[in-house]
Amino acid sequence: MRIDVITIFPEYLAPLGVSLIGKAADRGLLEVRTHDLRSWTHDVHRTVDDTPYGGGPGMVMKPEPWGEALDAVIADVAPESPELLPTLVVPTPSGRPFTQAKAAQLAESPWLIFACGRYEGIDRRVIDAAVERMPVEELSIGDYVLAGGEVAVLVMVEAIGRLLPGVLGNAESVRDDSFAAGAMESLLEGPAYTKPAEWRGRAVPEILTSGNHGAIARWRRDQAFARTAAHRPELLARLDPAALDKKDRIALAALGWHIEGDRLVPDRAAEDKAPDGRAPDDFADQPPA
Numbered sequence: 001m002r003i004d005v006i007t008i009f010p011e012y013l014a015p016l017g018v019s020l021i022g023k024a025a026d027r028g029l030l031e032v033r034t035h036d037l038r039s040w041t042h043d044v045h046r047t048v049d050d051t052p053y054g055g056g057p058g059m060v061m062k063p064e065p066w067g068e069a070l071d072a073v074i075a076d077v078a079p080e081s082p083e084l085l086p087t088l089v090v091p092t093p094s095g096r097p098f099t100q101a102k103a104a105q106l107a108e109s110p111w112l113i114f115a116c117g118r119y120e121g122i123d124r125r126v127i128d129a130a131v132e133r134m135p136v137e138e139l140s141i142g143d144y145v146l147a148g149g150e151v152a153v154l155v156m157v158e159a160i161g162r163l164l165p166g167v168l169g170n171a172e173s174v175r176d177d178s179f180a181a182g183a184m185e186s187l188l189e190g191p192a193y194t195k196p197a198e199w200r201g202r203a204v205p206e207i208l209t210s211g212n213h214g215a216i217a218r219w220r221r222d223q224a225f226a227r228t229a230a231h232r233p234e235l236l237a238r239l240d241p242a243a244l245d246k247k248d249r250i251a252l253a254a255l256g257w258h259i260e261g262d263r264l265v266p267d268r269a270a271e272d273k274a275p276d277g278r279a280p281d282d283f284a285d286q287p288p289a
């Protein structure tokens with residue numbers, strides 16, 4: 001996979017040269033090219049921003065350097081295979097959520113270009129014009145606002161890069177991750193343990209040293225249900241009841257969830273806690289907002 005990152009802070013992307021992604025690049029599994037947006041400015045101050053039309057605080061990134069930068073990077077599209085277009089990824093808090101499923105989809109692409117915004121973001125016309133030339137994904141890494149797109153790019157490239165064939169030592173580990181397509185799609189992974197079997201008086205759950213692989217798999221799935229119910233109950237509601245076996249249903253019933261029609265829903269007892277939906281432990285010592 002080829003990855004181009006356009007930014008006004010190329011040094012911010014240095015972590016892509018270390019650890020898993022850095023090693024993958026050393027092994028030729030992916031190639032990261034970082035570009036300084038200011039190379040496509042033509043004034044003495046190398047200006048990339050200007051005041052917003054319509055007034056208001058902050059600055060907006062100017063379209064001209066972005067237009068030239070994208071022209072220059074996609075000039076590498078081979079004339080003999082124009083169908084091999086890059087996908088432009090624009091990190092923005094107003095984008096669609098960047099999820100594990102999106103990471104897996106983008107990992108299929110041979111070439112990604114990331115456009116790092118700063119200030120109030122990039123002049124909208126840059127994205128509107130890009131849509132006419134290549135696939136464009138406007139993606140948010142969460143419901144909070146960063147100062148710039150660089151950290152979001154680090155997050156996305158790491159999530160995408162570890163899914164590329166050959167990058168992880170054990171490709172199977174991806175299958176059991178939280179959010180992994182298949183059995184884990186709407187679940188969080190449960191706890192993990194390593195040696196020693198006892199540490200500071202705390203023993204590893206006995207089942208994990210039993211050698212009974214079926215029972216261990218069952219225990220792990222039950223732990224995933226419990227963790228998801230505790231931390232992200234809205235994910236449990238997305239589980240497809242048709243994909244749940246009898247033991248899954250028993251485990252979920254013990255956590256206060258049952259099947260109603262084609263949906264998994266919390267028992268009334270679990271719902272009837274607080275008007276704002278918080279469970280008792282969440283508001284024991286706090287007044288409702």
Ligand code: SAM
Pocket residue numbers: 090091092093094115116117118119120121122139140141142143144145146147148149150152
């Ligand atoms: N005014 C913009 C808004 O409220 O949507 C926020 C701009 S933010 C200060 C500057 C840049 O940080 C954005 O252009 C984007 O590149 C990046 N950014 C901030 N929060 C992000 C998030 N949650 N996900 C992805 N990128 C984000």
